Amino acid sequence: MSTADCEQQETGWGILEDLPGDPMIWVLIFSELVAFGLFLGAFTVARAVHPAVFAAGQAVLDSNLAGLNTVVLVTSGWAAARATRAARTSEKRASRWWLLTAMALGGLFIAIKLAEYAEEIDRGIGLETSPFFTLYFLLTGFHLLHVCLGIVILAVVCRRAEASGVETGAAFWHMVDLVWIVMFPILYLMR
Amino acid sequence: MTDRLDITWIALIGLALATILVPQLVPRPLPGNALLLTFAALKGRRIALDFMDLRAAPALWRGLVSAWILIVVLFAWLASAVIALI
Numbered sequence: 001m002s003t004a005d006c007e008q009q010e011t012g013w014g015i016l017e018d019l020p021g022d023p024m025i026w027v028l029i030f031s032e033l034v035a036f037g038l039f040l041g042a043f044t045v046a047r048a049v050h051p052a053v054f055a056a057g058q059a060v061l062d063s064n065l066a067g068l069n070t071v072v073l074v075t076s077g078w079a080a081a082r083a084t085r086a087a088r089t090s091e092k093r094a095s096r097w098w099l100l101t102a103m104a105l106g107g108l109f110i111a112i113k114l115a116e117y118a119e120e121i122d123r124g125i126g127l128e129t130s131p132f133f134t135l136y137f138l139l140t141g142f143h144l145l146h147v148c149l150g151i152v153i154l155a156v157v158c159r160r161a162e163a164s165g166v167e168t169g170a171a172f173w174h175m176v177d178l179v180w181i182v183m184f185p186i187l188y189l190m191r
Numbered sequence: 192m193t194d195r196l197d198i199t200w201i202a203l204i205g206l207a208l209a210t211i212l213v214p215q216l217v218p219r220p221l222p223g224n225a226l227l228l229t230f231a232a233l234k235g236r237r238i239a240l241d242f243m244d245l246r247a248a249p250a251l252w253r254g255l256v257s258a259w260i261l262i263v264v265l266f267a268w269l270a271s272a273v274i275a276l277i
Contacts, residue, residue: 019252020244026252033259040263044270051274067211074207074234078200081242085196167244174243181234182260185210185227186267191220 020084021168029175032146036179039142040186043135050131055191057132060125063188065116069109070184073147076105077177080154080170087166095166099158102173106151113144136187143179150176199241206230224271228264235260 013023047054083098117137127137150173157165210230217223239256240246246253 015249015251018249020248030255033256037259037263041266044267048270048274063211063214067207070207070210071204074203074238075200077238077242078196078203081196081244084244171243174238177242178235178238178256178260181238182231182263185231186263189210189214189227190224190267190271191214 021171025168054132066188069112072109076102080173084170087163092161095161103154146176199237206234220275228268232264
């Protein structure tokens with residue numbers, strides 16, 4: 001076996017190589033999906049145990065702002081998908097433009113979420129107000145950290161705008177989008 | 192010509208707006224929650240297939256992400272059904 005064969009065998013990602021972008025990002029994505037899934041499961045169980053407390057907490061939330069944030073994040077995901085397509089056809093300028101759009105919309109998501117937090121904190125609501133708000137702040141805060149991290153990753157891949165890098169950044173960004181899509185109705189709208 | 196990415200984006204925006212309206216249009220918890228979570232599952236699947244590009248990936252990966260979406264929404268709906276029925 002040649003040295004090149006050995007190196008290929010050592011760095012091979014097997015079936016993960018069939019996914020777009022760096023296989024390592026998919027290891028991270030699947031780990032994050034498991035973590036968020038468990039977190040949402042814990043929220044669901046806690047609601048079943050304290051239905052009245054959760055209904056009272058949910059009534060205070062601004063579901064219109066969260067709904068607006070869904071539209072913002074979905075549009076950002078679309079821009080990231082367009083950036084990936086442009087990068088694959090070596091249209092680096094277009095890819096960078098779409099990535100910047102995705103990042104700007106990610107920034108808008110953060111601004112809206114922080115405005116929502118400010119409104120809640122103004123009403124005297126905090127982490128220890130009730131089990132609902134403990135889980136609400138932890139879940140949305142954890143997600144918000146991922147939005148921030150996603151923007152950093154998109155900014156890093158934007159510099160070179162190469163297909164593999166953009167695919168990697170966009171894949172993480174779509175995971176953040178996917179988690180919010182499932183989290184939004186569970187936290188804000190379900191009764 | 193509108194392509195798949197644009198169609199998916201329009202579908203996601205439409206479903207997001209419909210989701211916001213569900214609590215007013217369907218006030219009963221059981222069918223309302225079922226509708227909310229169905230919309231969430233549909234949106235999640237479109238994101239996985241078209242934005243994450245899993246449509247062209249092996250079925251294993253599509254299946255894993257779809258299973259994640261289904262497990263989370265089904266668990267949430269079953270728990271809400273238990274609350275409503277108790």
